[in-house]
Amino acid sequence: MGELSVSLLRLSYLLVLWLFVIAALATLRRDVYGTTITRRGSGRRPSAGSRRLNRVPPPAELAAAAGLAAAPAPPPVPTRPGAPTKLVVKTGPLKGATLPLTRSPVVIGRSSTANLVLDDEFASGRHAQIVPRLGGWTLEDLGSTNGTFVGRERITGPRELSAGESIKIGNTTLEVLR
């Protein structure tokens, strides 16, 4: 084999190797641009970046996206004055975490499929959910083992929430705020 073809083979291998590296990196681009980072405690701030085409919807929207693919997001369902707009974790490992209540139900529990995943041994997999209803938000127990409490009272059926009330699930205390 001639000197030229040897060099060509040698350099072409390096070229193709780097092409692979670039192809791998290109698929990771979406990680750098087009993700939303939520810091503990600070909640989600709308920014100019979130207007991008491939912007990432918050988890509640993400869950809803399956059914309502490209439709523009309707305004939040609960419109009644005094209705809570966010859920804040007060105690437990997730202390400080905030979840905006937008328009889809929020399932709370230990299961990774829950919208708010609690690392709490006394919580059930799908412990309770908060659903929008009649312009407000309603808390429902999903058949948990240890029960769901609003204030000190264990709930037995759907319970309307008003801003400022605290919810106790296992060892975790949550609060709904305006």
Added chain:
Amino acid sequence: MATVLPGGARPGRWVEFFLLLFALALSFFAYAQVALAVEGRLPARMAWQCGAFTALALTAHITVRWRAPYADPVILPVTVLLNGVGLAMIYRLALRYQEVGANPGYAIAPKQLAWTVLGVAAAVLVVVCLRDHRLLRRFTYTAMLLSLIGLAAPLLPGIGVESGGARIWVRIGGLSIQPAEVSKILLVVFFAGYLVTNRDAMALAGPKIAGLQLPRLRDMGPLLLAWVASLGVLVFERDLGTSLLLFGVFVVMLYVATNRPSWIVIGVGLFAVGVVLAYRVFPHVQHRLEIWLHPFDNNLYTAVGGSGQLVDGLFGLANGGLFGAGWGRGRPDLTPLGYSDFIFTALGEELGLTGAVALLVLYLVLVERGFRTAIGVRDGFGKLLATGLSFTLAFQLFVVTGGVLRVIPLTGLVTPFLAYGGSALLANWVVVALLLRISDGARRPPPATSEIDLSAVAAAEAARG
């Protein structure tokens, strides 16, 4: 903890498929070039060998499609490429060893190929059988027990075998394995399970010294235990690399679990104490340090077990230069253990700095995907597991590559996926399978309950009037 949401829920299976084809093409290109350079013609069996390797990789790909459809699309192709490049280099060295009749002969190539098949099979098995990584949490203490047995097994008389000064092999029925390779995965499982339960206690604040918030003294127990265990590996098995890996992984996972920099400071302090002790007590540690500091000393270079190997590796890199000698056109066979510990310098010689950096970037991508998975997954156990597993890969690579490049003293660890070594290849494929499984959990969109629930709510409201 900060949570990063992935950009929509794109399974990325076709991206994985095309990257996989690309990786396979690169592996076969390397194989063909080796054969052309060394033998002057393509191997007669190349077509069916490549076909079989493609079938193997596609089996893994289809398994991922079937059982982990949202898994990260980059992990599998990068792993296949590293494995393929490693195989090509081992085949290249095997041809040379056969030609000059050197040890270990041609056998290393078919053996490594067989272990690759076993490794992919193990990975497929893990992805199929383990439906949810959180199941592993149940085996936290079982994993600890098994990993300790694995670490101690080479010390047992009868099955333990000593080779090259380290007692890390177990020989059962003619098959030598390194149980420590499997132990490291089990240890990561144990650390993740243990720390996710006990991290609150370990994050509790103790005395504050010089602006650094220290943990309480009574919470230091587990760290000291890990330290003693890793020193035990060093003392009784004389395996510096595994000892370092074990302690390093624990310190990093402890830091990630508690978010307290003081654990890193304490860990590094304990490490320093361990190094000083080892240096005082063990002649072989002193010798390694001597080799690192003065490799070009002529007496040391010519001595048996001296710096010859390290320096030959560096000469190889120098021979490779910027663009390398080309596949099959260098002399990586001159460096002892060029197929295992020194495979990175062997690749550096034939692919040059350009190729060696490309390989390092591939590792970087692989490890980044692991950490990214840890950020994305929503349960604490999964986060710690993914962090620990990807850190193990990164740390092994750093220790062995740093060693052969004379950044740090040389300690024996396996270059993941590239180097010859069945147990390590198998274990690292299992690590990749676990990362695929966790990344599937991390990238899978939350189940679309909203629509059903909303309509159910609406129906309930209608019924109530």
